[in-house]
Amino acid sequence: MAAARVLRGWSRSTRHLSCVHHIQMCSRGHVVKPKYTCLFGYSSFKFSHPHRLLRTSSTVNGQILQFKLSDIGEGITEVTVKEWYVKEGDTVSQFDSICEVQSDKASVTITSRYDGIIRKLYYDVDEIALVGKPLIDIETEALKDSEEDVVETPAVFHDEHTHQEIKGHKTLATPAVRRLAMENNIKLSEVVGTGKDSRILKEDILNYLAKQTGAILPPSPKSEIIPPLLKSETTQSIPVPVLKPKVFTGKDRTEPITGFEKAMVKTMTMAMKIPHFGYSDEVDLTQLVKLREELKPIALARGIKLSFMPFFLKAASLGLLQFPILNASVDENCQNITYKASHNIGIAMDTEQGLIVPNVKNVQLCSVFEIAIELNRLQKLGSAKQLRTVDITGGTFTLSNIGSIGGTYAKPVILPPEVAIGALGAIKALPRFNEKGEVIKAQIMNVSWSADHRIIDGATVARFSNVWKSFLENPASMLLELK
Amino acid sequence: MRKKLPGLCTISLLPHCTPRRWQGVSTGSNSMLIPFSMKNCFQLLYILKVPTAGLKNTAKGGLILQSTSNNIYQNLAVEDWIHDHMNLEGKPILFLWRNSPTVVIGRHQNPWQECNINLMRERGIKLARRRSGGGTVYHDMGNINLTFFTTKTKYNRMENLKLVIRALKAVQPQLDVQATDRFDLLLEGQFKISGTASKIGRTAAYHHCTLLCNTDWISLSSVLKSPYQGIKSNATPSVPSLVKNLLENDDTLTCEVLMESIAAEYAAYHQTDSNIILINPTDETVFPGINKQAEELQTWEWIYGKTPKFSVNTSLNLLSEHSYSEMKIHVDVKNGRVEDCNIDAPDHWLPQEMLDKLRTRFVGSKFCQCEATVLINALLRTYPKDHELYSKWHLLCEKVKTIM
Numbered sequence: 092m093a094a095a096r097v098l099r100g101w102s103r104s105t106r107h108l109s110c111v112h113h114i115q116m117c118s119r120g121h122v123v124k125p126k127y128t129c130l131f132g133y134s135s136f137k138f139s140h141p142h143r144l145l146r147t148s149s150t151v152n153g154q155i156l157q158f159k160l161s162d163i164g165e166g167i168t169e170v171t172v173k174e175w176y177v178k179e180g181d182t183v184s185q186f187d188s189i190c191e192v193q194s195d196k197a198s199v200t201i202t203s204r205y206d207g208i209i210r211k212l213y214y215d216v217d218e219i220a221l222v223g224k225p226l227i228d229i230e231t232e233a234l235k236d237s238e239e240d241v242v243e244t245p246a247v248f249h250d251e252h253t254h255q256e257i258k259g260h261k262t263l264a265t266p267a268v269r270r271l272a273m274e275n276n277i278k279l280s281e282v283v284g285t286g287k288d289s290r291i292l293k294e295d296i297l298n299y300l301a302k303q304t305g306a307i308l309p310p311s312p313k314s315e316i317i318p319p320l321l322k323s324e325t326t327q328s329i330p331v332p333v334l335k336p337k338v339f340t341g342k343d344r345t346e347p348i349t350g351f352e353k354a355m356v357k358t359m360t361m362a363m364k365i366p367h368f369g370y371s372d373e374v375d376l377t378q379l380v381k382l383r384e385e386l387k388p389i390a391l392a393r394g395i396k397l398s399f400m401p402f403f404l405k406a407a408s409l410g411l412l413q414f415p416i417l418n419a420s421v422d423e424n425c426q427n428i429t430y431k432a433s434h435n436i437g438i439a440m441d442t443e444q445g446l447i448v449p450n451v452k453n454v455q456l457c458s459v460f461e462i463a464i465e466l467n468r469l470q471k472l473g474s475a476k477q478l479r480t481v482d483i484t485g486g487t488f489t490l491s492n493i494g495s496i497g498g499t500y501a502k503p504v505i506l507p508p509e510v511a512i513g514a515l516g517a518i519k520a521l522p523r524f525n526e527k528g529e530v531i532k533a534q535i536m537n538v539s540w541s542a543d544h545r546i547i548d549g550a551t552v553a554r555f556s557n558v559w560k561s562f563l564e565n566p567a568s569m570l571l572e573l574k
Numbered sequence: 575m576r577k578k579l580p581g582l583c584t585i586s587l588l589p590h591c592t593p594r595r596w597q598g599v600s601t602g603s604n605s606m607l608i609p610f611s612m613k614n615c616f617q618l619l620y621i622l623k624v625p626t627a628g629l630k631n632t633a634k635g636g637l638i639l640q641s642t643s644n645n646i647y648q649n650l651a652v653e654d655w656i657h658d659h660m661n662l663e664g665k666p667i668l669f670l671w672r673n674s675p676t677v678v679i680g681r682h683q684n685p686w687q688e689c690n691i692n693l694m695r696e697r698g699i700k701l702a703r704r705r706s707g708g709g710t711v712y713h714d715m716g717n718i719n720l721t722f723f724t725t726k727t728k729y730n731r732m733e734n735l736k737l738v739i740r741a742l743k744a745v746q747p748q749l750d751v752q753a754t755d756r757f758d759l760l761l762e763g764q765f766k767i768s769g770t771a772s773k774i775g776r777t778a779a780y781h782h783c784t785l786l787c788n789t790d791w792i793s794l795s796s797v798l799k800s801p802y803q804g805i806k807s808n809a810t811p812s813v814p815s816l817v818k819n820l821l822e823n824d825d826t827l828t829c830e831v832l833m834e835s836i837a838a839e840y841a842a843y844h845q846t847d848s849n850i851i852l853i854n855p856t857d858e859t860v861f862p863g864i865n866k867q868a869e870e871l872q873t874w875e876w877i878y879g880k881t882p883k884f885s886v887n888t889s890l891n892l893l894s895e896h897s898y899s900e901m902k903i904h905v906d907v908k909n910g911r912v913e914d915c916n917i918d919a920p921d922h923w924l925p926q927e928m929l930d931k932l933r934t935r936f937v938g939s940k941f942c943q944c945e946a947t948v949l950i951n952a953l954l955r956t957y958p959k960d961h962e963l964y965s966k967w968h969l970l971c972e973k974v975k976t977i978m
Contacts, residue, residue, distance in 0.1 A: 196771050197773065198681045347938055349911070349945075354949050354952035357953070361955065444948075
């Protein structure tokens with residue numbers, strides 16, 4: 092049988108071959124037709140899809156060509172290989188870059204002359220390659236030479252995936268294109284090739300798929316269908332929409348976690364050991380917003396951009412003076428509490444590389460303006476990726492202004508060895524009642540505190556939050572604390 | 575002499591615009607698949623409205639372009655774009671450009687070996703890696719860059735340099751300028767005023783060189799001196815030379831004067847229109863896809879990540895309040911990331927497990943001060959208690975960062 096001839100052809104390949112008879116039964120209990128299922132090293136397939144066959148024939152019949160390093164000009168006889176863009180086993184197309192060589196201040200990109208699979212690289216990086224000598228071995232499909240071998244096999248199959256004599260032409264396509272066609276059950280003979288010599292390109296396959304309408308679904312044998320629908324002949328048959336096959340060539344990508352992300356993994360894993368509790372509240376910033384508008388130009392005249400953060404930091408520091416336990420640190424076994432003297436308040440900063448938390452040192456000694464200066468400096472360093480270790484260590488309390496991006500309530504995670512953190516939402520204009528019971532427009536911001544419940548209780552945080560809130564709702568009260 | 579004619583620029587690109595990865599369009603077919611670059615050439619056709627007289631002028635020998643930007647990345651992207659997208663058959667191009675202070679390293683060089691990265695960061699001097707080979711150069715507005723684009727067959731560096739010498743002598747006939755066999759230009763036989771590098775592709779090639787007119791050589795010499803010790807690598811090393819500014823020789827040799835002279839000489843040699851066409855390297859209509867190329871040149875992966883494998887083997891002194899000791903450190907870096915790291919601190923100075931932790935943190939991360947800072951900080955959070963230990967740890971980490 093022709094199938095046996097094919098099997099013999101396969102045995103030429105180095106893959107292990109085993110054949111299993113597999114008889115398929117249809118729903119009526121009749122044997123439709125016997126199908127041979129053959130198992131290669133990794134995948135099984137049925138005769139009606141001889142894609143694997145195609146693969147084997149190409150590897151068996153492909154020529155291995157030596158690609159020599161061509162003359163670069165200026166009498167150069169040797170170059171240093173600096174970088175390989177391919178490795179053994181990769182598939183390349185004509186004109187793909189293969190490697191980068193350097194000679195005497197000239198950097199040369201060597202491109203492939205053929206389509207095919209790389210079989211051997213003759214040099215390692217930093218080795219000297221000689222002009223005129225082989226650079227790589229590439230296995231091409233050798234379409235012109237092996238016509239006879241190839242034609243033999245398709246005579247068996249009615250499908251036309253292989254190199255077929257179609258109108259006297261071969262269907263030319265690179266292995267990558269063939270795989271794409273095979274994955275989507277497309278007959279190469281039906282695709283119009285628009286590449287060189289009517290070569291079928293990837294775009295041709297995609298265009299062909301786009302044009303397909305319902306031809307994908309295999310027609311089921313009519314004898315099997317018992318259509319209940321036909322009984323109600325009065326109802327109009329609405330054509331059922333058929334999904335066009337979607338070609339998705341995306342792939343999952345795994346990469347190791349490094350750098351900023353790795354640092355975050357370490358810090359947050361440690362933070363997991365702290366039992367967090369949350370406390371949220373809403374702050375009316377109408378007065379502060381007005382105040383800042385007045386102060387902004389004054390600060391700008393002195394060269395500083397004034398945001399809300401300096402006010403938040405100063406108010407927090409004033410609150411910490413009354414509740415020093417929030418500015419503390421516990422040791423590993425929770426045996427001792429260290430009340431930190433300095434209020435080094437950190438601000439979470441979102442940079443291109445990830446999350447980084449620099450801190451403003453000794454906020455208890457700084458005026459609002461001085462805090463603004465320091466924030467400006469840290470922001471500039473942060474965006475230039477020049478924050479020093481001293482800027483990001485030694486923090487005792489943290490504020491995260493996630494509201495600058497958006498949000499209302501959050502659940503911030505404490506950064507060890509600190510014991511508390513606050514997340515500030517966005518400032519929104521909302522209707523509120525004033526003392527007279529009238530509806531007024533108020534600038535509302537939400538704050539969410541998280542604290543270490545091993546040493547801090549809810550009442551402490553609530554009172555701290557009230558103090559902080561009162562300073563911000565009534566900025567004038569901060570005057571009383573001026574030194 | 576100078577016209578800003580972006581339209582003129584594009585029409586001359588058109589009839590010969592052939593992308594590098596041209597797979598061949600079967601002419602008889604109705605459904606033509608047109609590769610990306612060609613499509614844009616067709617689009618350019620519709621944008622243009624140029625008098626035919628203009629077309630005839632540029633149809634002859636070549637083009638002279640000058641960049642309106644001083645951004646190294648944008649200008650390097652123009653070089654790449656012209657190299658990849660234009661058909662230079664019978665139409666060579668001269669590209670004139672200058673940059674704000676930047677250090678440019680060659681394709682296969684090691685920035686840690688070539689320049690003082692920290693000093694550059696402090697002074698706001700950029701770092702860029704170009705695609706051509708060769709050594710490290712310092713650019714600023716007193717330095718002219720010339721790029722000669724030709725087909726691969728017409729690639730001839732000596733011819734280009736002779737052209738430059740003729741142009742210089744046209745302004746100042748007594749100038750003692752010669753080309754060496756390393757394709758440098760020497761003034762008075764000893765001072766280097768120009769360095770060369772080139773890139774050869776499948777069909778096109780370019781040769782670019784610098785020309786020192788009035789560079790801040792104090793900045794040049796301080797920034798091109800690497801403070802990093804113990805680096806062992808196969809990266810292309812730079813050959814340091816004594817340099818001098820042309821302006822010191824003769825007041826008349828300013829950048830503007832020299833650029834005009836070189837353009838005139840080029841036009842005469844290639845029998846082309848001597849008008850210098852100003853181009854904007856961010857204009858996507860003229861150079862479709864160029865902004866993406868400029869962005870790629872600025873990524874960490876390109877500038878630092880493309881450094882050939884190297885290792886650092888050095889000893890750092892640890893001076894603390896109580897003691898003085900030395901620590902040996904060995905780092906293997908591949909693709910800009912730490913592949914392996916070994917820290918040999920004096921016995922009992924720090925617990926071994928801390929050193930091991932530091933080591934595992936570093937492996938796989940970028941060989942970069944900023945990332946090291948963040949990683950070290952995350953590590954420091956785990957050891958805040960013992961003050962002495964903390965300060966020793968802090969000192970160790972600071973010292974390790976100095977090698978990056």
